[in-house]
Amino acid sequence: MGQLTYLLVDGENIDATLGNSILGRRPQPEERPRWDRLLTFTQETWGQDARGLFFLNASSGLPMSFVQALRALGYTPVPLSGTAEEKVVDIAIQRTLEALHERPDDVMLVSHDGDFLEAVTPLLDGERRVGLIAFEEFRNSGFHQLVQQGMEFFDLEHDTRAFNTTLPRLRIIPIDEFDPAAFLQ
Known part of the structure; x- marks a missing residue:
């Protein structure tokens, strides 16, 4: 596979x-993913170096403290601007x-967005690994077919362990993972 x-x-x-689908409000800082864990998860899961590109809509300004934090975590921030009608982050990720x-590189996408289906599909060529990290219940349904074609899927909370808190999600539990103690609290 890729290097x-x-x-x-x-x-x-x-x-x-x-914020909109899980919490119903703006996430508090402690409820957001630990982005460094995603980078580590990617490296450990596929056993090779990973380069994190974090795409930001900076049309109304650059959040410097967040950009500095991303850099400190090993990400390359990709600040973008455009008109209000342009989905600059989506356009940049598609490109x-x-x-x-x-x-020949492998690709791990962190998104639920079906706008990327067309650009991801050709990468499933059997010569590279392609993965998706998202909340399973909110990923675009088009990704189900891509998983059948070889895309690997990882749940953002449960597989990557990217959160410090347990999110209030209703998730279908495979019977092999069911722990009654979690419900007997």
Whole structure:
């Protein structure tokens, strides 16, 4: 497989899903993913170096403290700007996925967004690993077919252990993972 994994983070999508669909409010800092754990998870899961690209809509300014924190964690921030009608993060991630067609590297995408299906599909060529990190119940249904074609799926909370708190999610539990103690509190 590839020599390097590119971890492409759609932070806006993760934050919106966390806030709107799971918590029903803006996430508190302690309720957000520990981004360094995603980078470590990616490296350990596929046993190779990972380069994290964190895409940011900076049309209204650059959140410098967040950018500095991302850099300290080993990410390359990708600040983007455009018109209010342009989904600059989606456009940039799609272009990055398309550029990766020409490279042998593996790809791990962190998003629920179906806008990436068309750009991800050609990467499932059997010569590289392609993964998706998301909340299983909120990922676009088109990713189900891609998993059948070889895309690996990892749950953002349960597989990566990226959170310090347990999120209030209703998740279907495989019987092999069922622990009654979790419900007898």
